[in-house]
Amino acid sequence: MGDLLSLLRFNADSGHIWLDEHRMMLLHTRALAELRKELLDSLGVKRARGLLIRMGFASGQRDGELAVKERRGGMPVEQAFMLGPQLHSIEGAVLVEKIHVELDMASKHFFGEFLWTNSWECEAHIADFGYGEDPQCWQQIGYASGYTSAFVGRLVAFKEIECRSMGDSQCRIVGQPAEDWHDDEYVDYFRPQRIGEKLIDFNIGLEHLRAVQPRREYDNKLVGVSPGFRAAFDLLRSAANSAITVLLLGETGVGKEVFARWLHDNGPRASGPFIAVNCAAIPSELIEAELFGVEKGAYTGAHHARAGRFERAHNGTLFLDETGDLPLATQVKLLRVLQTGEIERLGSEEPLKLNVRIVAATNVNLQQAMQAGKFRSDLFYRLNTFPITIPPLRERTADIAPLVQRFVDKFCELYGKKLRGLTDRALRDVLAHPWPGNIRELENVIERAVLLAPEGGTIEALHLWGTGSGQQVDKQIDASGQVTLRRGDALAGLCEQVLEQQIDLASLEQRLLQTAMQRAKGNLSKAARLLGITRPQLAYRLKKEGLPAA
Structure with missing residues (x-):
């Protein structure tokens, strides 16, 4: 993963982002989600699905060519192949976990099974259409298929056999040579289509009304799809x-x-x-x-x-x-x-x-x-x-997003507020939380967040946990290079940093007192409030450290 990250270069002067010799772009997932929704509305489910699969397929092919280049440079075959899942993670599409891979370059045999976590496409579809009966990570299926096809040298098609958009706890994909599926209709999605001519031949609007996937119904009081x-x-x-x-x-x-x-x-x-x-x-x-x-x-x-x-x-x-x-x-x-x-x-x-x-x-x-x-x-x-x-709620993570929306709507109405929902980061934070108090805890957290969020704005992570809760959300990159959001105790994190940097306690206290006095502009009472102690206690500590009290 470290070698791959070294291939990623940002050049603000020229307006380029490069992954090796391939130009990349950073886009808001919400913007991509709007495009995806418009394709569904305009083309209907079947054609939009095919178009998104082929878009992903083309992207996967480019990264597959990069992996082939690395393999030719002497990298072991399976290690080179796993560059694709790592690239998919680096590019922000989804976190990939290998379950099983069979790969023989001589016979071009391939079989693979992977788990997906934090799929942006899943999140976008659930937000726009709710839960349904079919998997929805179409662009990502295309990517996996295009990447593997370029790497192996034959058409390999992946299928999504579990998907969070269907209420499953995670997304699971299986890939094998296209002919092994014995499903010509499905494999056709991976082949180029002359969609322009078809748009002329069909009345897309009427077909969309018949074909677009309905939002899965759930009871007006009981919320759940898992x-x-x-x-x-x-x-x-x-x-x-x-x-x-x-x-x-x-x-x-x-x-x-x-x-x-x-x-x-x-x-x-x-x-x-x-x-x-x-x-x-x-x-x-x-x-x-x-x-x-x-x-x-x-x-x-x-x-x-x-x-x-x-x-x-x-x-x-x-x-x-x-x-x-x-x-x-x-x-x-x-x-x-x-x-x-x-x-x-x-x-x-x-x-x-x-x-x-x-x-x-x-x-x-x-x-x-x-x-x-x-x-x-x-x-x-x-x-x-x-x-x-x-x-428990930790075993039905697919239900968290609709429950959050239910509670946001409930408390916005109760408190007379209008909010745009949760930010992507806040939603990831909610999905990652173990919720030991289950739905009751979730409801209480959302109620507090609705009260703290600004009118007309969005609920951010700090609104969920409160500024005084000692909770924070930050980025963590583990040994495999996987980037996740971690919520932890801010005080514990600070203590770890102090110990790692070998800062002695006396120096830490002296600097903390100085910083509080600077922020309070010499006001002893205000500085004491910042530190959570009384004014006499602060005056004593300043005198003890030989620091000015004003």
């Missing part, structure tokens, strides 16, 4: 029209209550009440009264009869969140309710027959809780009739 989300949602949908007890499993913040409410709203009980109760938020001595109600005089202070959550949910749905935290005594009574459909208020001996659908949820491993004696096995098997596991 395979994990779709699997959970398909289970949810299949249970909607029945009265079966559903157990929602997953980490805190994955959206269990949103799933439960969708189940209620799309079932036969939609006109009835939806009552949610967080079992972990109610003291153990009050949980039974909250769930089952009380009669007047049932205990000291019970001056009035009161219906519990079960009664209020009659002919509707009761959502029991954090069920794993229920006391054992309450678990016994809950089991009886599930078995008989009847409750008894505290202080009453008259059972009440109720028609309530139970949806339970927990982030506790109930099987481990059973083994520890904290959860009854008979209640577990009763609740576990129809379990649905909602995957």
Whole structure:
């Protein structure tokens, strides 16, 4: 990678960027995305796809010629071939990871499988058209095919078998000689076309209306296109029209209550009440009264009869969140309710027959809780009739972008702001974050960012994490030359630099005090605020270091 970077030269005086002897250009990906969108709108999907594939193919051929030149200079064959994926990364198109390569130059045999990360074309298509059923990295497929064809000396065609635009977690491509695909229609995309004549013969506008890919629909409350989300949602949908007890499993913040409410709203009980109760938020001595109600005089202070959550949910749905935290005594009574459909208020001996659908949820491993004696096995098997596991956000990265857009729209409306969305860098930062708090954490971060972003502007990385959060976004180039965005602790990064440069603590403190006083223009109080200490503390430190206090 280092040798390749040495071939990249910027000449601002002449207005040239060179990669070896090939002239290059820097373009905004948003500008390319607008061009791509206009091609789709003007030509229809099939012709735009072919044109973009052939554009990429031509670009790949040029880089393939550069790799062949390096191979002739004595570089090992596979090492020379891998210059192509490295060039694709340097040029900003996508990060390429090799899975498997078979390459025999004598017989011109080739088979390769690669993973793509941070595809600009994927990001552009999702932003403009949403998710669909077909892969969308057309220009990049063309590049990979053109590069490999030039390197091997025969037509090699790549296919994208997984794509983030289809909801997959990553893009995966496979390449082999064109004839091995046994798909003439697909291979035709890589051959030159006389598109001008076809534009005259066909009414492109009408064809576009029939052929342009529709935005994939998702529910107006549940947002998701990833395979994990779709699997959970398909289970949810299949249970909607029945009265079966559903157990929602997953980490805190994955959206269990949103799933439960969708189940209620799309079932036969939609006109009835939806009552949610967080079992972990109610003291153990009050949980039974909250769930089952009380009669007047049932205990000291019970001056009035009161219906519990079960009664209020009659002919509707009761959502029991954090069920794993229920006391054992309450678990016994809950089991009886599930078995008989009847409750008894505290202080009453008259059972009440109720028609309530139970949806339970927990982030506790109930099987481990059973083994520890904290959860009854008979209640577990009763609740576990129809379990649905909602995957954490880190396993459904394809859902992050549409969730971000949903929250941006929501909070812009709430706070009366107009924003243009996230910058490319901010979106990459969001996609790279592990989101331990899942969707709830994402929502909170976006709400803060909407408040911090300027009216009519865009959300930047600093708006996401807040200026006081200690988070920063910077570029990192690893040993393989891969450029990624890294978010880290700014203080930790500063400490690492101090230690690496062997700066002693006394010098660091003295320089920090001087810098604060210079920035505050000698104002002791202002300098103290910059340093996060009191004015007397600063005066003492200045005196100790022999520095002027004004």
